Amino acid sequence: MDGTRLPLREKAPGRLTRDEALLIAFRNSNEYQTRKEQLFAQALAVANGRRGWEAPLAAGEISGFTGVDRIGDDKASFPTESDLKLGLTQQLAQGGVITMGLALSAATDFLGGGDATAGSLLSAGITQPLLRGAGRGLAYENQYRLERDFAIALYDFARYEQTFATDVTNRFYRLLQQRDLLENEKASIQQSEVTYARTKALFDRGQVSRIQTDQAEQNLLDAQVRLERTRQDYEDAVDAFKIFIALPVTANVEPAYAEAMGQLRKLVPDAADIPLTEPRAREIAMQTRPDVLTQRAALRDAERNVEIASDAFLPQLDVQAGVNVPSKPPRQIHELQFHRSERFAKIMFDYHFDQTDDRDAYRNSILALAKAQRDYEQFTDGVLLAVRRSFRALEQSRRTYRLQSNSVQIAERRYLLAAREQSEGQAAARDVLEAEEALRTARNGLTDALVEYATTRLDFLATLGMLQVDAKGRIHERAEPVTFRRIAARYSYAPGPPGSVGRTEAR
Numbered sequence: 001m002d003g004t005r006l007p008l009r010e011k012a013p014g015r016l017t018r019d020e021a022l023l024i025a026f027r028n029s030n031e032y033q034t035r036k037e038q039l040f041a042q043a044l045a046v047a048n049g050r051r052g053w054e055a056p057l058a059a060g061e062i063s064g065f066t067g068v069d070r071i072g073d074d075k076a077s078f079p080t081e082s083d084l085k086l087g088l089t090q091q092l093a094q095g096g097v098i099t100m101g102l103a104l105s106a107a108t109d110f111l112g113g114g115d116a117t118a119g120s121l122l123s124a125g126i127t128q129p130l131l132r133g134a135g136r137g138l139a140y141e142n143q144y145r146l147e148r149d150f151a152i153a154l155y156d157f158a159r160y161e162q163t164f165a166t167d168v169t170n171r172f173y174r175l176l177q178q179r180d181l182l183e184n185e186k187a188s189i190q191q192s193e194v195t196y197a198r199t200k201a202l203f204d205r206g207q208v209s210r211i212q213t214d215q216a217e218q219n220l221l222d223a224q225v226r227l228e229r230t231r232q233d234y235e236d237a238v239d240a241f242k243i244f245i246a247l248p249v250t251a252n253v254e255p256a257y258a259e260a261m262g263q264l265r266k267l268v269p270d271a272a273d274i275p276l277t278e279p280r281a282r283e284i285a286m287q288t289r290p291d292v293l294t295q296r297a298a299l300r301d302a303e304r305n306v307e308i309a310s311d312a313f314l315p316q317l318d319v320q321a322g323v324n325v326p327s328k329p330p331r332q333i334h335e336l337q338f339h340r341s342e343r344f345a346k347i348m349f350d351y352h353f354d355q356t357d358d359r360d361a362y363r364n365s366i367l368a369l370a371k372a373q374r375d376y377e378q379f380t381d382g383v384l385l386a387v388r389r390s391f392r393a394l395e396q397s398r399r400t401y402r403l404q405s406n407s408v409q410i411a412e413r414r415y416l417l418a419a420r421e422q423s424e425g426q427a428a429a430r431d432v433l434e435a436e437e438a439l440r441t442a443r444n445g446l447t448d449a450l451v452e453y454a455t456t457r458l459d460f461l462a463t464l465g466m467l468q469v470d471a472k473g474r475i476h477e478r479a480e481p482v483t484f485r486r487i488a489a490r491y492s493y494a495p496g497p498p499g500s501v502g503r504t505e506a507r
């Protein structure tokens with residue numbers, strides 16, 4: 001649609017194709033833009049959390065004060081002090097923290113410059129836990145989950161793009177169905193007009209009763225009423241679709257019915273369209289759906305929480321070492337006195353004899369793990385059930401289309417035969433009217449079956465991750481699904497068949 005201008009207030013409505021609707025929706029949809037912004041915000045949180053892990057985290061502050069001091073009638077003084085502190089902090093995955101700092105301070109009295117002093121202090125230190133919080137990646141756990149959840153969010157957003165494009169396409173197909181109903185009603189009115197004219201001519205020749213003429217006329221009026229209702233339903237559906245893809249409701253557009261319906265009718269339901277068996281579809285779903293990966297991650301986190309809770313029983317035993325190097329007084333801040341540095345080493349021990357809170361936290365984590373296991377099993381059953389239902393719905397829609405195709409053929413043959421027999425005086429108007437209604441119903445049913453198959457097929461492929469959406473929102477089918485192979489290199493519980501959830505240590 002690049003370079004194409006859609007009319008907003010022109011008298012002639014613009015023709016909107018499926019690809020144009022997808023492009024507009026991906027550019028303008030509030031829902032889609034909100035999802036992208038949420039993903040961006042999550043990326044910011046991950047980047048912010050990595051500060052201090054990959055490289056030292058820099059921090060600093062500057063402070064100071066000035067004032068007036070006067071005691072009685074004595075001379076006033078104007079003391080002023082200022083401080084500048086700079087620091088670097090490097091976090092270690094094994095729980096340790098390395099710090100480096102530089103502090104600058106100055107003090108003076110504006111009325112007595114000789115009293116001014118300035119100094120600096122260079123410091124460095126390391127703190128390393130030996131028991132509680134030591135090793136096993138416990139310190140990195142929160143950041144580990146942030147990064148992993150963001151990786152899952154990327155997969156989830158890619159899947160959302162597929163489902164969003166599928167939703168737009170399905171709504172477009174339903175809109176085509178509404179338009180086809182309108183066209184069928186117009187065709188039905190034309191048939192009813194022919195039937196009424198034929199019946200009236202037979203009545204004028206005294207070959208049929210007045211009742212048959214009234215039946216034909218009443219059928220024509222009913223068709224006209226249905227046409228008005230169907231037209232209103234179609235116009236309402238067009239407005240709703242415009243709002244969904246973020247077009248102004250005043251935009252004078254409607255779907256390119258003839259072109260789009262022709263393309264849709266080429267999609268003849270065939271078993272070769274989905275070269276998958278139900279067992280294979282279930283296997284693919286467990287290896288491609290981001291919500292499955294999310295549940296596996298939740299189970300892993302529950303197992304990890306048990307480890308974290310058990311770690312709280314250990315006493316805190318930390319080793320701390322450092323050095324402070326002051327500058328030469330009174331104002332040589334650049335001359336650090338390393339020979340007069342203060343070096344220190346500490347061992348800090350802390351243990352609470354009352355472990356009631358830790359005991360409760362540990363038991364609650366075990367209960368949470370048991371619930372997470374049950375939730376995962378229940379969720380897995382739900383996924384497999386959804387795939388089975390989707391597969392059966394696809395098969396049912398394929399069979400329904402074939403039946404409706406046969407029904408249309410029979411209805412067309414029945415209508416032609418009834419119309420011919422009425423002309424020959426061998427059939428009553430009621431027979432023709434019933435044949436007209438059967439034909440209208442069969443045609444509507446065929447369109448419904450075709451749209452149902454097309455939408456069910458797209459939903460099925462999107463569920464299995466076998467669709468790809470390009471930058472313009474266009475849908476392309478994949479020969480192979482997108483699995484968790486790349487993410488599995490870091491998170492071993494990502495891939496695998498149902499139930500193969502293993503524990504992995506954090507970084």
